[in-house]
Amino acid sequence: xxxxxxxxxxxxxxxxxxxxxYGAGLQYxxxxxxxxIAIVTFLVGFVLRVVRWARSPVPFRIxxxxxxxxxxxxxxxxxxxxxxxxxxxxxxxxxxxLFFRSLFRNTKADLKSGPKLVYGSNxxxxxxxxxxxxxxxxxxxxxxxxFTEPVPFGINLLEELDSFFQVGLPxxxxxxxxxxxxxxYLVGRRLLDARLRYISLNADYFPLFLILGIGCTGAxxxxxxxxDIVGVKQLSLGLFNLHPVVPEGxxxxxxxxxxxxxxxxxxxxxxxxxxxxxIFLSPTRNLANNNRVKRHVNPWNPxxxxxxxxxxxxxxxxxxxxxxxxxxxx
Amino acid sequence: MFDGWKIIVGxxxxxxxxxxxxxxxxxxxxxxxxxxxxxxxxxxxxxDQCVMPAEYMRSDHMELLNEWRDQVVRGxxxxxxxxxxxxxxxxxxxxxxxxHSNKDTFCDRCHDYMSVKPYCWExxxxxxxxx
Numbered sequence: 001x002x003x004x005x006x007x008x009x010x011x012x013x014x015x016x017x018x019x020x021x022y023g024a025g026l027q028y029x030x031x032x033x034x035x036x037i038a039i040v041t042f043l044v045g046f047v048l049r050v051v052r053w054a055r056s057p058v059p060f061r062i063x064x065x066x067x068x069x070x071x072x073x074x075x076x077x078x079x080x081x082x083x084x085x086x087x088x089x090x091x092x093x094x095x096x097x098l099f100f101r102s103l104f105r106n107t108k109a110d111l112k113s114g115p116k117l118v119y120g121s122n123x124x125x126x127x128x129x130x131x132x133x134x135x136x137x138x139x140x141x142x143x144x145x146x147f148t149e150p151v152p153f154g155i156n157l158l159e160e161l162d163s164f165f166q167v168g169l170p171x172x173x174x175x176x177x178x179x180x181x182x183x184x185y186l187v188g189r190r191l192l193d194a195r196l197r198y199i200s201l202n203a204d205y206f207p208l209f210l211i212l213g214i215g216c217t218g219a220x221x222x223x224x225x226x227x228d229i230v231g232v233k234q235l236s237l238g239l240f241n242l243h244p245v246v247p248e249g250x251x252x253x254x255x256x257x258x259x260x261x262x263x264x265x266x267x268x269x270x271x272x273x274x275x276x277x278x279i280f281l282s283p284t285r286n287l288a289n290n291n292r293v294k295r296h297v298n299p300w301n302p303x304x305x306x307x308x309x310x311x312x313x314x315x316x317x318x319x320x321x322x323x324x325x326x327x328x329x330x
Numbered sequence: 331m332f333d334g335w336k337i338i339v340g341x342x343x344x345x346x347x348x349x350x351x352x353x354x355x356x357x358x359x360x361x362x363x364x365x366x367x368x369x370x371x372x373x374x375x376x377x378d379q380c381v382m383p384a385e386y387m388r389s390d391h392m393e394l395l396n397e398w399r400d401q402v403v404r405g406x407x408x409x410x411x412x413x414x415x416x417x418x419x420x421x422x423x424x425x426x427x428x429x430h431s432n433k434d435t436f437c438d439r440c441h442d443y444m445s446v447k448p449y450c451w452e453x454x455x456x457x458x459x460x461x
């Protein structure tokens with residue numbers, strides 16, 4: 001039901017862009033105003049969300065560890081699983097962000113006849129997630145050929161690598177296939193597994209269908225129903241030059257694509273997609289486990305009034321001297 | 331904020347990366363002008379129109395060329411018959427480039443603008459070289 005609702009929502013958004021541009025002629029609204037609103041919403045929303053997270057106190061180190069902590073020299077210490085300093089924590093974070101290291105340990109519980117509960121390794125989610133995220137990044141960077149003029153050398157190189165196999169014309173990008181394939185798996189995973197379906201919400205399906213819609217319209221424009229690509233570049237250059245232009249007759253699919261992207265980035269700060277920023281701020285990941293090495297003082301503890309022995313001695317020096325008590329300072 | 335400076339540095343890096351197209355385009359200063367495409371063609375006797383309507387060619391020329399290549403190289407079918415019965419030799423160098431001899435303005439301007447690198451010229455000689 002959640003899945004159907006999200007699918008319908010995405011289809012309605014697509015129809016909205018279609019009728020808005022080629023029915024009502026609101027190309028300027030869908031091509032300029034909405035993208036600008038979306039970009040501002042994304043940037044401001046992202047910063048506010050991160051600042052809100054940053055205001056929560058982290059009084060103590062709470063990293064999740066699954067290796068031996070650094071202690072005595074003859075006990076073998078696992079630097080990555082239980083980082084003892086900032087650099088190790090940085091390495092662990094880098095592996096987490098670039099290669100989803102913790103997801104690699106993903107396991108699956110299955111109830112077999114008997115009844116017997118069986119746990120097993122399950123790498124498919126890790127693989128699907130990794131392929132999806134990396135492909136999306138490459139596809140996004142490739143789009144800089146529309147955003148920039150002249151196009152930087154690195155973008156050309158990436159495109160050439162991505163069209164390495166020279167299949168078809170326009171040459172099929174490897175990442176287009178990987179992206180759509182991985183997305184299909186990620187949607188299918190939620191739909192086909194009854195337990196996953198039970199815990200999946202609109203907030204899970206909607207971004208998936210939205211990105212799937214973006215990917216499909218993008219591929220459709222490149223390989224099948226071509227749009228006026230020079231006009232597309234003019235429009236996007238206009239947006240980034242803060243000098244918006246709306247060339248005529250670009251084609252409806254472009255506006256559908258652009259509107260879905262606008263919705264995606266405007267929705268970003270309010271959704272689970274914020275894991276993009278959140279991964280960096282995870283206290284169970286980004287802290288070194290130095291609880292026993294360093295003293296951590298809770299920052300909101302009330303100030304304790306203390307009276308040191310030096311101060312005590314200063315106060316009662318004369319009396320103590322008379323009574324013949326030993327003094328630190330004469 | 332706790333660990334404030336680290337988070338602020340991270341946010342600054344993020345905002346900078348997220349707005350790369352804005353400041354790149356401002357620095358490049360190329361504006362939004364479309365490429366200056368010259369589509370005028372040389373007068374070739376007996377040739378007054380293209381193998382396909384201009385609208386189709388504008389968006390789908392690469393598919394036609396790809397089809398032609400496969401049909402010639404793999405099927406030895408060298409004659410293209412248009413919908414209204416005109417016959418053409420399926421050849422980039424001898425048919426297309428006959429009229430569209432101005433590769434640098436006709437082909438390259440758009441391809442450069444869109445950062446498209448057609449691999450036609452890995453085998454075919456460029457028109458200038460032929461002269």
